Amino acid sequence: MRRFHLCWAARMALLSPFLCQMAWAQSLSLDTALATALAQHPDLRATVLEREAAQGATQQAGAWLNPELSTLVEDNQRATRTTTIQLNQPIELGGKRSARISAAQAVQGQADLDVVSRRAQIRSQVMAAFHAAAVAQERVRLSDELGRLSTQAREAASKRVMAGKVSPVEELKAQVAEAQALSASTVALNDWQGAVAQLRLALGDPSARFDRVETDLQRLPALGHWAPLAQRLEASPTIARAQQEIARRQALSDLERARRVPDLTVSLGAKRDAQLGRDQPIVGLSLVLPLFDRNQGAILEASRREDKARAELESVRASVEAQANQAWSQLTSALAQAHALRDKVLPAARQAFASSTKGYELGKFGFLDVLDAQRTLFEAEALALNAAAQAYQADARLLELLGEPNPMKD
Secondary structure, three states: OOHHHHHHHHHHHHHHHHHHHHHHOOEEEHHHHHHHHHHHOHHHHHHHHHHHHHHHHHHHHOOOOOOEEEEEEEOOOOOOOEEEEEEEEEEOOOOHHHHHHHHHHHHHHHHHHHHHHHHHHHHHHHHHHHHHHHHHHHHHHHHHHHHHHHHHHHHHHHHHHHOOOOOHHHHHHHHHHHHHHHHHHHHHHHHHHHHHHHHHHHHOOOOOOOOEEEOOOOOOOOHHHHOOHHHHHOOOHHHHHHHHHHHHHHHHHHHHHHOOOOOEEEEEEEEEEOOOOEEEEEEEEEEOOOOOOOOHHHHHHHHHHHHHHHHHHHHHHHHHHHHHHHHHHHHHHHHHHHHHHHHHHHHHHHHHHHHHHHHHHOOOOOHHHHHHHHHHHHHHHHHHHHHHHHHHHHHHHHHHHHOOOOOOOO
């Protein structure tokens, strides 16, 4: 009959270093986690480097065409040889250079929005992973509390059995409850370790060292940050990027239309005629005649891709709106459930458990009443944690969809 007691004691011996570590070891706050991820996350660094590359492309798009220097020697006899030196300067017509610059600037605008979007995604991932770790950490604490209460209940039952007041069956039930608490503690500890691994991944640093997260789970997300939702949708990084894609496609269409106009090449030079003993100036113009290739296919392709970008904007807007409404509904319902559990259910469950425990010690209630009250209390605690976790997840999802919220009071 001591087997369950020894198992729990062994479990507590294993857990006690972990629990002490959580109390004294290095903690990680949400602000520190966000600052770490935004400073060193490799995905964000890659996005920033792509933006810098786009800046180089914009600079290159504004470069003028280089002139061409050519020389031509006719005849290999010095007395009759003619030597021509010529400078050819291509001149872009039809607004090609300005159209090319506009297209490059549109790409740079996309790269800027990609950085904003990626920052919002990383913040969302870190916040979701951080609060998931906080919830897992709280479950470890609750499982430890459940184990402590289970041990107290078993000891009380054992004393009553020894006094001959109750049947030994009640002590056996207490031992079973204690063993169940042991199993729940093991699961909670494994969940915590998995949540820590996910948080390190969200930070972009698998070797990040911390032993606990520091947060107040009583402080839930605020609905006011995202209201009114319709206006917040217009600030969505995903929608903004789809709009920028239209601008880029328009710029590319303009560039292809400008390419219909052929470029002009101006030639200036001199020709030395050794036989005549004089130099002759050379002035020339050359122009490609657009008889066969007038860039019709490229113009059609660019036009259709522009239309495609407009259609994709409608699809993206509808998708973001649907997902944001879903996340908003999840946040609303999770907050309502969390507040109801914390304000009404949990106080009543704690009072019922305390009363049943005291009554059992005085012989007024049976052990099943204590177990039922204990199970009700910890189910309510678990429901409250789940509601908080859902609220944090929905808040993080809204951050990813809509970008940074404006600080507002709920």
